[in-house]
Amino acid sequence: MTTTTSNPAIVLIAGHWLGAWAWDEVLEHLTASHSVAVTLPGLDGDDPHRAAKTLxxxxxxxxxxxxRLGVSEGQPAVIVAHSGANFPVSLVLDRHPGLVQRVVWVDSGPVSAGSAFAPDFPDGVEGLPLPSFDVLAQQASLEGLSAEALERFRARAVPQLGPVLRQPVELMNDARRKVRTTLVCCSIPGAQVMELARAGHAVFAEVANIEHLDVVDLPTGHWPMWSRPGDLAEAIQSAASRLS
Incomplete structure (x- = not known):
């Protein structure tokens, strides 16, 4: 497969509990023929060894x-990270910044060195199941999700692995901050995200260190791939086509 900097491969990674299936509706709207959704190790419910997977x-x-897509420093990819996919994707940026033409954070953002998603998650507990939607709604906005989308979410969700939740990220390469970046802000407006970043809020502090940043507002809940899939695809396609 041949890609170029003006027509890069697009790799989509969803957050906690989700596999590649979460992007199905978005992929229907993406015009790039080399757009690929990924199920991260540990989030394949059919993998008998999934409990041993790490960041x-x-x-x-x-x-x-x-x-597989032929990505190289001469032909870098666009990587799209939703929600908790920010931990593995921050590591990809740190270790291989030259392979990424642009990162698109979907209601998400880069993590800070040494951080872990849930450092106090109990040892010996294999994973975190998808909580009830009443509980989940206290943590993230469910705005725009139909009953059908919620039913599919419940049916297909895979528990998020405890070792992945507990593992702190080691980030040492400042070149990760030079990768062109687009924030697609959904449940929190972009202006508020930037205000929190400048204030040093733990979740958003690393955003303030990005050298080339675009902020796009897409008002909806935390799962825009289901609530506004066409608009999200348009935002991703627009970001992927930007060379500056």
């Missing part, structure tokens, strides 16, 4: 997809 395994899986 490093997830990074390796992304790099395997890059290799």
């Amino acid at each position: 490093d395994d997830q990074v390796a899986a992304v790099l395997e997809v890059f290799a």
Whole structure:
């Protein structure tokens, strides 16, 4: 497969509990023929060895997809990371910034060095199941999700692995901050995200260190791939076509 910097491969990675299936509706709207959604190791419910997977395994899986697509420093990819996919994708940016032409954070953003999603998640607990939607709605906006989307979410969700939740990320390469970046802000407006970043809020602080940043507002809930799939695809396609 041949890609160019003006027509890059697009690799989509969803957040917690989700596999490649979460992007099905978005992929229907993306015009690029080399757009690929990824199920990270540990989030394939049919994998009998999934409990042993780590963030490093997830990074390796992304790099395997890059290799299959012919991604190189001469032909870098656009990587799209939703929600909790920010941990493995931040590691990809740190270790291989030259392979990424642009990162698109979907209601998400880069993580800070040394951070872990849930450092106190109990040892010995294999994973975090999808909570009830009443509980989930207290943590993230469900705005725009139909009953059908929620039913599919419940039916297909895979528990998020405890080791992945607990593992802190080691980030050492400042070149990750030079990768062109688009924030697609959904449940929190972009202006508020930037205000929190400048204030040093733990979740958003790393955003303030990005050198080339675009902010796009797409008002909806935390899962825009289901609530506004066409608009999200348009935002991704627009970001992928930007060379500056």
